Amino acid sequence: MKIAIVVDKTLDKHKKKMLKAIQESLDGIHEHKVIPFDENFMKEIRKFDLAFNVATGGGKEARQLHVASVLDLIGIPYTGSPPITHALCIDKSVTKAIVKQEGLDTPNYFVVKPGEGVPREHGLKYPLIVKLSRQGSSRGLRKESIAHDYYELVRNVEWAFENYKEPVLVEEYIDGMELTIAFLEDENGTNVLPPMEIDFSRLPERIEKFFSDRVKNSGEYDQYIDYYVPARLEKAFLKGVEETSRKAFKVLELRGYGRIDMRIKNGRYYILEVNSLPMLVPDYSNIPMIVEKTGGTYKGMILTIVNAARRRFDL
Numbered sequence: 001m002k003i004a005i006v007v008d009k010t011l012d013k014h015k016k017k018m019l020k021a022i023q024e025s026l027d028g029i030h031e032h033k034v035i036p037f038d039e040n041f042m043k044e045i046r047k048f049d050l051a052f053n054v055a056t057g058g059g060k061e062a063r064q065l066h067v068a069s070v071l072d073l074i075g076i077p078y079t080g081s082p083p084i085t086h087a088l089c090i091d092k093s094v095t096k097a098i099v100k101q102e103g104l105d106t107p108n109y110f111v112v113k114p115g116e117g118v119p120r121e122h123g124l125k126y127p128l129i130v131k132l133s134r135q136g137s138s139r140g141l142r143k144e145s146i147a148h149d150y151y152e153l154v155r156n157v158e159w160a161f162e163n164y165k166e167p168v169l170v171e172e173y174i175d176g177m178e179l180t181i182a183f184l185e186d187e188n189g190t191n192v193l194p195p196m197e198i199d200f201s202r203l204p205e206r207i208e209k210f211f212s213d214r215v216k217n218s219g220e221y222d223q224y225i226d227y228y229v230p231a232r233l234e235k236a237f238l239k240g241v242e243e244t245s246r247k248a249f250k251v252l253e254l255r256g257y258g259r260i261d262m263r264i265k266n267g268r269y270y271i272l273e274v275n276s277l278p279m280l281v282p283d284y285s286n287i288p289m290i291v292e293k294t295g296g297t298y299k300g301m302i303l304t305i306v307n308a309a310r311r312r313f314d315l
């Protein structure tokens with residue numbers, strides 16, 4: 001097949017590494033070419049049988065929606081989830097409403113939009129975490145994002161509006177084990193991989209025990225974070241995590257691959273968010289990490305994603 005690897009117009013070092021790894025995985029199996037999502041995209045893409053879509057940027061609001069929407073419009077098959085799924089997952093408050101409706105647990109929450117005040121009576125239990133509902137990669141998350149009282153909550157929401165001008169999601173902070181769960185679609189359907197536990201307990205005492213921006217992205221704290229696949233949970237809980245994840249993937253209609261972030265407390269599985277177009281950077285992104293820790297290879301993962309798209313589009 002002729003595969004276009006669709007990428008953002010500009011690539012940081014992680015995205016460059018991901019692109020190289022995808023190219024190497026397809027080498028000798030499928031013809032492939034890198035196609036940036038730019039002004040020529042509509043014309044260029046028509047020369048290909050399938051788009052391997054890893055473009056997540058561009059635009060002001062819709063980010064991962066763009067490429068899948070354009071491909072859907074012009075009828076070119078593509079890897080991963082359809083635009084409707086990206087639309088549901090790009091805003092954490094929308095995702096939460098849907099999984100909640102399905103009977104799954106997600107931390108209690110409310111949303112504050114720019115220009116609105118923060119309700120004093122909200123029925124949530126402190127501590128609360130203040131997040132940007134439409135950001136990813138821990139952007140806007142600081143140690144101070146945890147509010148212990150109304151005063152801290154208001155200060156946090158104001159800080160978020162000053163810096164982002166986007167809806168703010170306020171939710172109960174779940175002080176429990178953090179997990180991330182990957183799925184890859186194979187010929188038997190949704191293959192939920194064993195959950196990966198992220199253990200923050202070795203971080204220095206003054207550092208927050210969650211993926212704030214600095215903990216996740218500065219590189220300074222990587223040495224203190226431990227990853228376990230499968231998570232150190234009893235069998236019954238592993239099963240519970242898998243079933244919860246499977247239901248969430250299904251109700252959001254994720255395709256090909258995806259990832260859920262979750263925290264567990266008192267035997268309940270709290271869905272934090274669902275990533276419909278997670279990055280696939282070798283040795284860095286969570287899905288490739290989980291694949292390799294469970295005996296798979298990066299190349300095998302890429303071909304599985306391609307094959308899922310071929311089945312979906314009858315190629």
Ligand SMILES: Nc1ncnc2c1ncn2[C@@H]1O[C@H](COP(=O)(O)OP(=O)(O)OP(=O)(O)O)[C@@H](O)[C@H]1O
Nearest residue numbers: 107135136137138139172173174210211261272273
């Ligand atoms: N309700 C919560 N309780 C405890 N920790 C939380 C909660 N919400 C978020 N966190 C912490 O903040 C991190 C980032 O939050 P979340 O996954 O919702 O946003 P994100 O920035 O979109 O993540 P990603 O980097 O995966 O795109 C989580 O991995 C977790 O460590």
Ligand SMILES: [Mg+2]
Nearest residue numbers: 137261272273
């Ligand atoms: Mg996350």
